[in-house]
Amino acid sequence: MRIMPRHRASLVWPCVFTCAAAAILVSLGVWQLHRLAWKEGLIPEIETRANGAPQPFPPVAEWPKLRPEDCEYRHVAAEGTFENGKEALVFRASGGAAGKQPGYLVLTPLRLTSGGYVIVNRGFVPFDRKEQSTRLAGLIQGETKITGLMRQPEARNFFTPADDLAAGTYFTREPDLIAKHFGLAPAAPFGIDADDTPVSGGWPKGGATERNLPNNHFSYALTWFGLALALVGVFAVFAWQRG
Incomplete structure (x- = not known):
């Protein structure tokens, strides 16, 4: 029987480990290439959704069936009445298209004419416009029609600060959380980012959605x-x- 040299025998397990680990790393690289192809196909699809003619906002019965990947950035039109007394503010380090200064996104529930509620991101306000009393002219009273982009909730991570529910200040766009806080039901599990249609007084400034995927x-x-x-x-x- 031929005996394997000791120095070669000592390489067997390191070789097995190296081959297994290298195979895993290569498979992860291949997976990322598949993700790249998926993302490159998704970007033009999203641009088509966002720039197309607004579609009617889905009725309550369709909400459970909607998948985020199918409705994200869909251009929609919704009719209803804003509940301005149930406003929520989401902190932003920058106003995006509305400017570089920090401030808040103004999220207001829209009581839909067809039934149910949807949380609408009406746009950005700087710190000095945080209080609703400083932008009363921008409040929309009575039944109205808005257009904008459907958005899925933002994900939290380890570094996301805790919300200040008593002050109505949040750090992520989470329609479910805001609707639950105000006791709104049924509420859409997604929100709408309002378009840049000007409002009286200039605030909030809509159309600040950034589609930088x-x-x-x-x-x-x-x-x-x-x-x-x-x-x-x-x-x-x-x-x-x-x-």
């Missing part, structure tokens, strides 16, 4: 492939030194 999948793929190559290189050096 992150698309870093190619760089992520290069990172995974690079790590796989580096791992193989380290093993090759290790094996050469042991040989």
Whole structure:
């Protein structure tokens, strides 16, 4: 029986580990390339949705069936009455299209003519317009029709501060949370970002939706492939030194 040299035997498990880890890293790189292809197809689809003619806002019966990926940035029109006494403010470090200064997004429930509620992001206000009393001219009274883009809730992360519900100040756009706080039901599980139609007094400024979808999948793929190559290189050096 032929016995494997000791230095070669000592390389068996490092080789197994290297091959397994490299395979995982390569598969992650391939997955990112698939995500890249998906994202590159999604971006023009979203632009088409956002720039198309506004569609009627979905009725309550359709809400449970809607998937976020199918309705995000859909251009819609909704009719109803704003409940201005139930306003919520979402902090923003920048106003986006409304300016670089920090401030708040003004989120107001719209009681839909067809039934139910939807939380509408009416637009941005700077700090000195936080109080509703400083922008009374911008309040829309009575039944109205708005157009804007459907938006799914923002995700929280470890660094998201806690909301101040007593002050009506939030740090993410979460329609469900805001509707629950005000006791609104049934409420749409998504919101609407109002378009840039001017309002009396100039505030809030709508149309601040930013459609800058992150698309870093190619760089992520290069990172995974690079790590796989580096791992193989380290093993090759290790094996050469042991040989």
